[in-house]
Amino acid sequence: MTDAPSGVPAGAQGGPSWLVDDILRVEDLLLRTAGASGQPLVAEPSLHLLKAGGKRLRPALVLLSSHAGESGRRATDLAAAAIELVHIATLYHDDVLDETETRRGVPTTHAKWGTEVAVLAGDYLFACGSALGADASGEVPGILARAIAAVCEGQIVETGSVNDPERTPEQYLNTIRLKTAALFVAACDLGAATSDAGPDRRAALMVYGESLGLAFQVIDDLLDLTGDPRITGKEPGTDLREGVFTIPVLIGCQRDPSLARRLASGDRELGSVLPTLDASGSLAAALDIACEHGRRAEGALAELPDVEWTASLRTIITGVLAQVPDVSPV
Amino acid sequence: MTDAPSGVPAGAQGGPSWLVDDILRVEDLLLRTAGASGQPLVAEPSLHLLKAGGKRLRPALVLLSSHAGESGRRATDLAAAAIELVHIATLYHDDVLDETETRRGVPTTHAKWGTEVAVLAGDYLFACGSALGADASGEVPGILARAIAAVCEGQIVETGSVNDPERTPEQYLNTIRLKTAALFVAACDLGAATSDAGPDRRAALMVYGESLGLAFQVIDDLLDLTGDPRITGKEPGTDLREGVFTIPVLIGCQRDPSLARRLASGDRELGSVLPTLDASGSLAAALDIACEHGRRAEGALAELPDVEWTASLRTIITGVLAQVPDVSPV
Numbered sequence: 309m310t311d312a313p314s315g316v317p318a319g320a321q322g323g324p325s326w327l328v329d330d331i332l333r334v335e336d337l338l339l340r341t342a343g344a345s346g347q348p349l350v351a352e353p354s355l356h357l358l359k360a361g362g363k364r365l366r367p368a369l370v371l372l373s374s375h376a377g378e379s380g381r382r383a384t385d386l387a388a389a390a391i392e393l394v395h396i397a398t399l400y401h402d403d404v405l406d407e408t409e410t411r412r413g414v415p416t417t418h419a420k421w422g423t424e425v426a427v428l429a430g431d432y433l434f435a436c437g438s439a440l441g442a443d444a445s446g447e448v449p450g451i452l453a454r455a456i457a458a459v460c461e462g463q464i465v466e467t468g469s470v471n472d473p474e475r476t477p478e479q480y481l482n483t484i485r486l487k488t489a490a491l492f493v494a495a496c497d498l499g500a501a502t503s504d505a506g507p508d509r510r511a512a513l514m515v516y517g518e519s520l521g522l523a524f525q526v527i528d529d530l531l532d533l534t535g536d537p538r539i540t541g542k543e544p545g546t547d548l549r550e551g552v553f554t555i556p557v558l559i560g561c562q563r564d565p566s567l568a569r570r571l572a573s574g575d576r577e578l579g580s581v582l583p584t585l586d587a588s589g590s591l592a593a594a595l596d597i598a599c600e601h602g603r604r605a606e607g608a609l610a611e612l613p614d615v616e617w618t619a620s621l622r623t624i625i626t627g628v629l630a631q632v633p634d635v636s637p638v
Numbered sequence: 639m640t641d642a643p644s645g646v647p648a649g650a651q652g653g654p655s656w657l658v659d660d661i662l663r664v665e666d667l668l669l670r671t672a673g674a675s676g677q678p679l680v681a682e683p684s685l686h687l688l689k690a691g692g693k694r695l696r697p698a699l700v701l702l703s704s705h706a707g708e709s710g711r712r713a714t715d716l717a718a719a720a721i722e723l724v725h726i727a728t729l730y731h732d733d734v735l736d737e738t739e740t741r742r743g744v745p746t747t748h749a750k751w752g753t754e755v756a757v758l759a760g761d762y763l764f765a766c767g768s769a770l771g772a773d774a775s776g777e778v779p780g781i782l783a784r785a786i787a788a789v790c791e792g793q794i795v796e797t798g799s800v801n802d803p804e805r806t807p808e809q810y811l812n813t814i815r816l817k818t819a820a821l822f823v824a825a826c827d828l829g830a831a832t833s834d835a836g837p838d839r840r841a842a843l844m845v846y847g848e849s850l851g852l853a854f855q856v857i858d859d860l861l862d863l864t865g866d867p868r869i870t871g872k873e874p875g876t877d878l879r880e881g882v883f884t885i886p887v888l889i890g891c892q893r894d895p896s897l898a899r900r901l902a903s904g905d906r907e908l909g910s911v912l913p914t915l916d917a918s919g920s921l922a923a924a925l926d927i928a929c930e931h932g933r934r935a936e937g938a939l940a941e942l943p944d945v946e947w948t949a950s951l952r953t954i955i956t957g958v959l960a961q962v963p964d965v966s967p968v
Contacts (some may be wrong), residue, residue, distance in 0.1 A: 349798045350791050401761060405754045424735045427757060428794045431731060431764065435786035438768050442780035449779035450772035456765035461680050464758045468679045 317361070319368035322627075323620045330371045330385075331364055337389040341436050342396075353421045353429040354436070357396050360412040366391045366495040368624070369517065373499025375617035376509040386444035387452075387498040393437030394456055395491060400430030402463075406550070413541060447501045455494035462486025471551035473561045473568040477597075480555050481522065488528075489521025512611040516621060519605035524628050526598040529554035531631060533582060534591065545578030555597060557581070560590035595632060602629050647691070649698035652957075653950045660701045660715075661694055667719040671766050672726075683751045683759040684766070687726050690742040696721045696825040698954070699847065703829025705947035706839040716774035717782075717828040723767030724786055725821060730760030732793075736880070743871060777831045785824035792816025801881035803891045803898040807927075810885050811852065818858075819851025842941040846951060849935035854958050856928040859884035861961060863912060864921065875908030885927065887911070890920035925962060932959050 320331040342354045367388035374384040402408070403416040404426050410416060418426030434456065441452040465483050469475045496517035500510035531540050532547045533556055547554055553561070553571065560581075561568035567584050575581070585591050602625045612618045650661040672684040697718035704714040732738070733746040734756050740746060748756030764786065771782040795813050799805045826847035830840035861870050862877045863886055877884055883891070883901065890911075891898035897914050905911070915921050932955050942948045 345791055347791060347795050350794045353794075398761075401757055405757060422797075424797045425794055427731055427735060428790050428797070431728075431761075432787055432790035432794065434761065434764055435783050435790060438783035439780060439787060442783050445779075449775075450769060453765050453768035453772050457762055457769060460758050460762035460765060461675055461677060464680045464683075464755055464762065465677050467752075467754045467758070 317364035317368075319364040319366075319624075322623060323368070323372075324616050327368065327371060327620060330388075331368060334367045334371070334385055334388045334392070335364070337385060337440075338392055341389060341440060342393065342433060344436075345432075349425070350429070350432065353417050353425050354432055356414070356417050356420065356429075357399060357412065358392075360414045362392075362396075362412060364392060365624070366395055366491060369492065369495035369520075369621075370499040370502075372617045372620050372624075373496045373505075373513045373517075374503040375615075376500050376513060376612065377503030377505035379503055381502055383444040383446065383448065383502040384499060386440045387448050387502050388495075390437040390440035390444065390448070390452055391455075391491065391495050391498060393433045393440065394452060397430045397433035397437065398459055398463075398491075400426050400433065404430075406546075411541070444502060448498060451494050451497050451501060455490050458486045458490035459488075462488070462490065466552070469553075471553075471572075473553055473558070473571045475553060475558055477555050477558050477562070480558055481597075484522060484525040485518065488525040489518045492521030492524065493517040509612060512608045516605045516608035519601045519608065520625060520628065523598045523601040523605065523625070526555055526594055526601070527628055527631050530556060530591065530594055530598070533557075533578065533585070534632070545576075545581075548576050548578060548581060551576070554594075556585055556590050556594035559593045560585045560588055563588040563590060598629060598632075602626075647694035647698075649694040649696075649954075652953060653698070653702075654946050657698065657701060657950060660718075661698060664697045664701070664715055664718045664722070665694070667715060667770075668722055671719060671770060672723065672763060674766075675762075679755070680759070680762065683747050683755050684762055686744070686747050686750065686759075687729060687742065688722075690744045692722075692726075692742060694722060695954070696725055696821060699822065699825035699850075699951075700829040700832075702947045702950050702954075703826045703835075703843045703847075704833040705945075706830050706843060706942065707833030707835035709833055711832055713774040713776065713778065713832040714829060716770045717778050717832050718825075720767040720770035720774065720778070720782055721785075721821065721825050721828060723763045723770065724782060727760045727763035727767065728789055728793075728821075730756050730763065734760075736876075740871070774832060778828060781824050781827050781831060785820050788816045788820035789818075792818070792820065796882070799883075801902075803883050803888070803901045805883060805888055807885050807888050807892070810888055811927075814852060814855040815848065818855040819848045822851030822854065823847040839942060842938045846935045846938035849931045849938065850955060850958065853928045853931040853935065853955070856885055856924055856931070857958055857961050860886055860921065860924055860928070863887075863908065863915070864962070875906075875911075878906050878908060878911060881906070884924075886915055886920050886924035889923045890915045890918055893918040893920060928959060928962075932956075 316328055317331055320328045338358055342358055343351045345351045370384060370388035370391060400417050403411060404418045404423055408416050409419045417429055438452060441448045462483050466487060493514050496513040500513050532544065535544060537544055564584060605625050609618050609622055646658055647661055650658045668688055672688055673681045675681045700714060700718035700721060730747050733741060734748045734753055738746050739749045747759055768782060771778045792813050796817060823844050826843040830843050862874065865874060867874055894914060935955050939948050939952055
């Protein structure tokens with residue numbers, strides 16, 4: 309799934325027509341919320357990344373999960389828009405901290421307006437998301453706030469692991485469970501909570517969300533090493549050069565201790581590291597882990613009715629895994 | 639009011655004994671919330687500024703305002719702690735963006751742990767504050783989220799006014815109404831909302847909060863020009879050197895256009911600007927504006943019963959204004 313710069317967001321593509329309608333309604337809410345300030349210096353940077361496109365994967369998860377209960381409620385739309393604003397806020401801060409210059413084919417907010425505006429617009433989007441969550445009321449504000457806290461915890465823990473080739477794959481998985489999967493879990497939980505789905509369905513959706521989130525991050529990390537920059541929109545090997553050693557690299561270090569020594573001594577060029585990872589089967593092993601989490605997500609869906617909305621959730625798993633070319637569907 | 643590095647926070651000093659008890663209960667909640675992560679790399683930077691002291695002025699406003707209705711509720715404590723965490727989160731991001739090295743007599747979070755951790759710990763504290771607000775439920779999450787959005791709007795607008803000596807005093811006041819006063823309004827509103835105070839009392843408290851917030855910021859800006867660094871803990875003239883022209887300077891530019899030209903040409907040393915501001919009566923005029931807002935805050939209190947908690951709110955006005963030495967009480 310690549311970013312869809314215009315038209316129907318990729319999170320709804322290939323799904324049922326009602327999902328397209330739902331996503332477009334949330335899209336309208338997103339643009340009106342992030343653009344609500346009368347101050348152009350606030351509204352323009354806040355709308356910047358939203359207008360550049362994006363998959364709207366998290367809103368799609370909220371909307372689809374809401375079919376576990378009584379779908380079509382206003383609170384579900386509010387929660388779907390809220391979680392996307394929170395996600396975008398994290399991207400604003402990530403891009404400042406990583407000094408990323410482009411995202412979704414456009415200059416990043418800090419590249420265009422400077423660091424100060426980008427940090428503050430990120431804070432503003434967190435607040436806008438929280439305000440939508442407050443309007444949704446019920447459990448939504450708490451689910452959102454705790455998910456943001458978990459994402460930040462994961463990101464802070466990751467800063468402490470930079471340049472550490474000794475981090476174990478298990479430590480990596482615990483970090484991405486917070487950094488990435490927490491927002492996927494929250495998305496599914498928000499759909500279930502706002503539609504008053506029963507506890508069994510809600511629990512199954514949260515297992516689905518966590519497994520999908522873990523698979524998503526492992527695939528994203530593989531794409532950083534092996535992805536086609538024309539498709540990913542990112543320079544390959546960025547994590548590696550910045551000392552962020554992801555699971556294919558950490559498996560590689562376990563299988564071939566000389567790799568850990570090379571990384572520690574500063575050899576972090578993709579051209580020299582990639583053949584080592586390939587030779588030791590570390591790329592394939594990471595892909596296996598992603599597929600295993602994809603199968604776990606499938607298993608969670610098996611506890612839910614076999615209907616259109618669960619089929620769409622299944623399609624999302626396949627779409628995430630299919631980003632790495634030689635993965636067969638789960 | 640200077641920061642109290644230990645013992646009873648200054649926001650409760652000189653107040654009734656029940657306020658001290660209330661503030662210490664909120665203090666405990668603050669430390670437990672910000673320190674809840676099992677990850678030391680998350681808990682330590684998140685607790686850092688809280689442990690360095692602070693006045694706890696905003697929690698004191700929440701707690702005192704709650705006496706307009708049925709005080710002593712758990713939701714009031716949660717809201718009081720929530721707004722302080724939000725305030726501290728804004729300080730973390732301010733200090734990163736202003737490259738401030740010390741605050742409250744200790745190295746800032748970014749000076750100690752780096753920019754990445756400081757930005758993310760600020761985000762984490764926003765989330766912790768929002769989670770406490772969600773636990774308080776009712777109107778609390780919405781009041782908090784909208785206040786955070788207003789603060790960010792004010793801060794972004796201010797970045798657009800840097801190096802602009804033509805900004806009018808009215809534009810300045812509109813900016814600080816968002817940047818600073820919005821959190822004071824929210825504090826008073828949270829006290830009233832969580833105690834089910836009636837609409838008249840709630841409205842009066844919000845006028846009080848806004849006026850106090852405006853007076854507070856004007857005094858803070860005067861202290862940046864004339865304050866004793868041994869008391870303020872800050873290097874004088876910092877705003878001026880960074881091109882942040884506050885109300886005494888903007889009044890000075892209106893009264894003496896040659897000052898605007900000097901500032902535009904880069905002459906921003908306190909030693910040369912201060913005598914010009916003094917000679918044109920601009921410092922005194924800014925002080926008058928602070929006192930006028932102090933009187934407006936007094937006027938709002940006159941609509942409330944003349945009892946112990948309103949007397950404490952009156953003492954806070956006097957305390958804010960008395961920071962500039964030659965101000966007589968309102």
